[in-house]
Amino acid sequence: MSKCTGQLYNLVNKFAYFLLYRHLAVWRNTGRKMMYFMSLRLTDAAIFISLKRRNLMKSKNFLRIVLLTAILVSLFATGVPVQAKGLQAEIVIRSTTFWDATFNGEANASRFERWSLQLEEDSAFSVTVTTTGGDLTPTIYLLDSNGVEITNVVGTLSTAVLETAQVAGNYFIQIEPESGGGTYAMEIRRTDDPSTDPHAAVMFNPAAIFIDETSEGSVMLNNVPLEGYASAEFTCTYDPSLISVTNITEAGLFGDDPVVILNGPENGSFLFAIAGSNGQRAEQSGTVFTFAATGLAAGDAAFNCTVRVSSGGALETIPFTSATLDVREPFGFVTGTVIANEPVTVELIDAFGTTTTVTDENGNFSFTTPAGEYLIRATAPGFLPAEGDPPVFSGITTQMQTISLISGDIDGNGVIDQFDALTIGMNYNASNVPVADLNNDGIINVLDLEILAANYRANGSLNWPVLPFG
Numbered sequence: 001m002s003k004c005t006g007q008l009y010n011l012v013n014k015f016a017y018f019l020l021y022r023h024l025a026v027w028r029n030t031g032r033k034m035m036y037f038m039s040l041r042l043t044d045a046a047i048f049i050s051l052k053r054r055n056l057m058k059s060k061n062f063l064r065i066v067l068l069t070a071i072l073v074s075l076f077a078t079g080v081p082v083q084a085k086g087l088q089a090e091i092v093i094r095s096t097t098f099w100d101a102t103f104n105g106e107a108n109a110s111r112f113e114r115w116s117l118q119l120e121e122d123s124a125f126s127v128t129v130t131t132t133g134g135d136l137t138p139t140i141y142l143l144d145s146n147g148v149e150i151t152n153v154v155g156t157l158s159t160a161v162l163e164t165a166q167v168a169g170n171y172f173i174q175i176e177p178e179s180g181g182g183t184y185a186m187e188i189r190r191t192d193d194p195s196t197d198p199h200a201a202v203m204f205n206p207a208a209i210f211i212d213e214t215s216e217g218s219v220m221l222n223n224v225p226l227e228g229y230a231s232a233e234f235t236c237t238y239d240p241s242l243i244s245v246t247n248i249t250e251a252g253l254f255g256d257d258p259v260v261i262l263n264g265p266e267n268g269s270f271l272f273a274i275a276g277s278n279g280q281r282a283e284q285s286g287t288v289f290t291f292a293a294t295g296l297a298a299g300d301a302a303f304n305c306t307v308r309v310s311s312g313g314a315l316e317t318i319p320f321t322s323a324t325l326d327v328r329e330p331f332g333f334v335t336g337t338v339i340a341n342e343p344v345t346v347e348l349i350d351a352f353g354t355t356t357t358v359t360d361e362n363g364n365f366s367f368t369t370p371a372g373e374y375l376i377r378a379t380a381p382g383f384l385p386a387e388g389d390p391p392v393f394s395g396i397t398t399q400m401q402t403i404s405l406i407s408g409d410i411d412g413n414g415v416i417d418q419f420d421a422l423t424i425g426m427n428y429n430a431s432n433v434p435v436a437d438l439n440n441d442g443i444i445n446v447l448d449l450e451i452l453a454a455n456y457r458a459n460g461s462l463n464w465p466v467l468p469f470g
Helices: 002-028 033-039 042-052 059-077 419-425 446-454
Strands: 091-097 101-107 111-119 123-133 138-143 149-154 159-166 167-180 182-190 199-203 206-209 214-222 231-240 245-249 259-266 269-275 286-295 299-310 316-319 323-328 331-341 345-350 355-359 366-372 374-380 386-388 397-399 408-409
Touching: 101 111, 101 167, 123 138, 138 159, 138 269, 149 159, 167 182, 199 299, 199 323, 206 286, 214 231, 231 286, 245 269, 245 446, 269 286, 269 299, 286 299, 286 323, 331 345, 345 366, 408 446, 419 446
Parallel strands: 091 111, 206 323, 331 397
Antiparallel strands: 101 182, 111 167, 123 159, 123 182, 138 149, 138 167, 199 214, 214 286, 231 269, 231 299, 245 286, 259 269, 299 316, 299 323, 331 366, 345 355, 345 374, 374 386
């Protein structure tokens, strides 16, 4: 035995005696001799006995040192608890909202409600939510057309008021509980002074549909002058590859039994002309006609019209505010980032099977999948897994929180322990067991043991939460 090896042997031997003395001291102090004797770690006893038998030390010195290191880690390391996975609230999609109206809904810890809002022009407005039943303290979120949060306000007791100004476009108003739950009334009021000039506009209800679903379009005359209109003409266009237009029906604004001409729809356009009969006129703002728009393919289907009106004998062109119908695939999306020093396998699991992908060089992944409830799992050799429960909604992206996998589970048994340390020891200074090379530097040594020790006693699957929608 070399001098250096002999010194190391003596140091380990002395520590083994100290380890036994430590156990015996606790044994004497507790008075529970038999119970404590039974709880002595078998690995501790094995080390002590093997060190006493010096004739066996010559060929196994290094392995004992590694085993002793694992025992030291087990004595002083702290276990890492695995968090319980939380439940996700259901997001209920409600119908289109419009100005100066009251809408009723319900929100609690397991139910959020999302209302669509279509702004025909740049607008300032307020949203007021008042609890009508239960102990709901509401939070109001304003989301863009992709469900990304723009702003929010947390209510005080039973009322929340959000005031904002936004450009023309499609939005969502999402109601969630800050605490409690119950029913509520929601009022939306425009707070700026819109143009008083006559103009026309279109509105879709709902503003977003899936392929093969139908939205009702309403074409309106706004700020009709006091003398009213005797007739109006609408030449309208749309993208026939995204939507079909059917059931064009006058809505009674020009009185009973108006005279109507309809050419089309054909190849993405139609003409609708209307005149009040027997002296009847459109004397107030309102809907001139409605139509059904059915989604054919995913995309933003713009609808636009050229509008001419007559108060009697002469046509005048007035502005028209177009709108876009959001047609979505009947699928949702799950995306996220998993941090590890190697590619990670991500599985999306439901009752119908498992879909698998592998992260890219930056740890990113993405799934396109039908709406439903799923289990998502991220795994990599040498790491504890991560699991979550992402809800998937049609046309909406569910974003998983960026997560770092915990390194050190070399044997893949779901716990980082002395057996993983033993694998490092048995392959020390080697490179033929890649899963034990925790830092991927091409050699298995104490740096890998350092990583393992940092996560010692961690076990189970790491909780993988979903980022809040919006």
